[in-house]
Amino acid sequence: MRTLHKFHGGVHPPEHKTESSRLPIAAAPLPQRLVVPLRQHIGNPAIPIVKVGDHVLKGQMIGAADGFISVAVHAPTSGTVSAIELHAVPHPSGLPDLCITIEADGEDRWTERQPLDYQTADPDAVRALLRDAGIVGLGGAVFPAYVKLNPDQQKIKTLILNGAECEPWITSDDLLMRERATEIVSGVKIMAHLMQPEEVLIGIEDNKPEAIAAMQAACQGTGFAVVTAPVLYPSGGEKQLIKLLTGKEVPSGQRPINIGVLCSNTGTAYTVHRAVYHGEAVISRIITITGNVTKPQNFEALIGTPLGELVQLAGGARPDTSHFILGGPMMGFDLLNHLDAPLTKAINCVIAASPALFPPKPAAMPCIRCTQCAQACPCDLQPQELFWFSQSKNFDKARAYNLFDCIECGCCDYVCPSHIPLVSYFRYTKSEIAAQDREKMAAEQARQRFEFKQMREEREKAEKAARMAEKAATAAAAKAAAAASGVEDPITAAKQAAIQAAVERAKAKKAEAAAALPPSPQPSPAGGEGVNNTEPS
Numbered sequence: 001m002r003t004l005h006k007f008h009g010g011v012h013p014p015e016h017k018t019e020s021s022r023l024p025i026a027a028a029p030l031p032q033r034l035v036v037p038l039r040q041h042i043g044n045p046a047i048p049i050v051k052v053g054d055h056v057l058k059g060q061m062i063g064a065a066d067g068f069i070s071v072a073v074h075a076p077t078s079g080t081v082s083a084i085e086l087h088a089v090p091h092p093s094g095l096p097d098l099c100i101t102i103e104a105d106g107e108d109r110w111t112e113r114q115p116l117d118y119q120t121a122d123p124d125a126v127r128a129l130l131r132d133a134g135i136v137g138l139g140g141a142v143f144p145a146y147v148k149l150n151p152d153q154q155k156i157k158t159l160i161l162n163g164a165e166c167e168p169w170i171t172s173d174d175l176l177m178r179e180r181a182t183e184i185v186s187g188v189k190i191m192a193h194l195m196q197p198e199e200v201l202i203g204i205e206d207n208k209p210e211a212i213a214a215m216q217a218a219c220q221g222t223g224f225a226v227v228t229a230p231v232l233y234p235s236g237g238e239k240q241l242i243k244l245l246t247g248k249e250v251p252s253g254q255r256p257i258n259i260g261v262l263c264s265n266t267g268t269a270y271t272v273h274r275a276v277y278h279g280e281a282v283i284s285r286i287i288t289i290t291g292n293v294t295k296p297q298n299f300e301a302l303i304g305t306p307l308g309e310l311v312q313l314a315g316g317a318r319p320d321t322s323h324f325i326l327g328g329p330m331m332g333f334d335l336l337n338h339l340d341a342p343l344t345k346a347i348n349c350v351i352a353a354s355p356a357l358f359p360p361k362p363a364a365m366p367c368i369r370c371t372q373c374a375q376a377c378p379c380d381l382q383p384q385e386l387f388w389f390s391q392s393k394n395f396d397k398a399r400a401y402n403l404f405d406c407i408e409c410g411c412c413d414y415v416c417p418s419h420i421p422l423v424s425y426f427r428y429t430k431s432e433i434a435a436q437d438r439e440k441m442a443a444e445q446a447r448q449r450f451e452f453k454q455m456r457e458e459r460e461k462a463e464k465a466a467r468m469a470e471k472a473a474t475a476a477a478a479k480a481a482a483a484a485s486g487v488e489d490p491i492t493a494a495k496q497a498a499i500q501a502a503v504e505r506a507k508a509k510k511a512e513a514a515a516a517l518p519p520s521p522q523p524s525p526a527g528g529e530g531v532n533n534t535e536p537s
Ligand code: SF4
Pocket: 373, 376, 377, 378, 379, 380, 381, 382, 383, 405, 406, 407, 408, 409, 410, 411, 412, 413, 422, 423, 426
């Protein structure tokens, strides 16, 4: 039995898991139209490599990775590209983004798929496959997996598979583990082959007995350990799960890899298996549709499916639905009623919210310094201090108090008796600091460019002056040497000789022309003028 450690803080919000976990995963039908955003991951959005009117096949790459932190996107079905334009996407900003729209032809015909023997292939070839298959962290971070699974980075001691799924209402990982444990474990084996960790731990909260049993069965003979942890939100946070399973703390400002740990999500492991064994890109995912709908359930749906169609599959939202939440109620965000926004790789849950399920928060009151927020914070921060600094726009202090360690888990909001929207303050302050940093960096780059230009101009000026001085010194030295030896300056002499030669040539030409003229008539003896009495020229 593995010893479990504790992380600071945490809360116990109502779980609401059973609503959507009673039914198995259902396959969502093929939609008529799919909208595939080019930005579904951290880093540069993919670059479109198809044009309007092109016919594409299921799984065909339609957007290529752009740079190091980027991955490809693919056609979720066969059909015709009907638009490449801005479209509503599921993002907290509510702003549209560039998407490729595909009108399905109904045939759902696959492109050629090429599996890979990862055990004999070069690790770089496996990583290139993961990049081109569009594999990203499906736990919410959507960080490109091929960048993370780089054995040239620091040596990994522990590979952790995150199956905690601690957010209330969400059950997509739970159902995936229950139904596809063998494929998940196969994906973990590929990851372990790439990273060569000393141990592999699979962390699951103990409110998922069926998933735990399925994963334990699939791990038989692998050496991987399934570790169950008591329910405590946010045990699925990366740093919190590492602390729970290993007792290690990821220092402020550092990443798990800095302490020899790499974390991945169950859904990511599943897509790694599909890519390597079946040559399939990420074109679908499991999503929980729950809350104020008549038939909450998990669906396997194609990326690009309008979220509204998925809500309809779950029986539709009840009339008293006020809004829709993407993700869980603790860390999710309001969909702003863009139900035509498509499913993306990052979206694991849509909750139809009603005033009965999510009563509006009372008006915020002043902070009473009760410190309940600090006791609940799993990152051991002082939310009340961060709130003061955010409110007073004291950004330097907020940074000094490790604002950027805040994972926006919402525990502080959840316990605050004054109902202060603390996370909103922290998000605002982070974005302000990031904007200031960007401005500072742009100013610094402009200063460096100006200084470099000045340096280059001064260097060119100095080089020109040096060349002139050298030329003058050479000429002066030659003149002085000539004077000292009594010999005429060779340069001047050469010039004079050239001039003299030119004069001689002109004279010879003139004489030649004169010789070619007919003889001049003689003047008459009478002194009268003859016909040709002009002077010879
Ligand atoms: S939102 Fe941030 S400050 Fe609040 S409890 Fe979570 S980590 Fe701590």
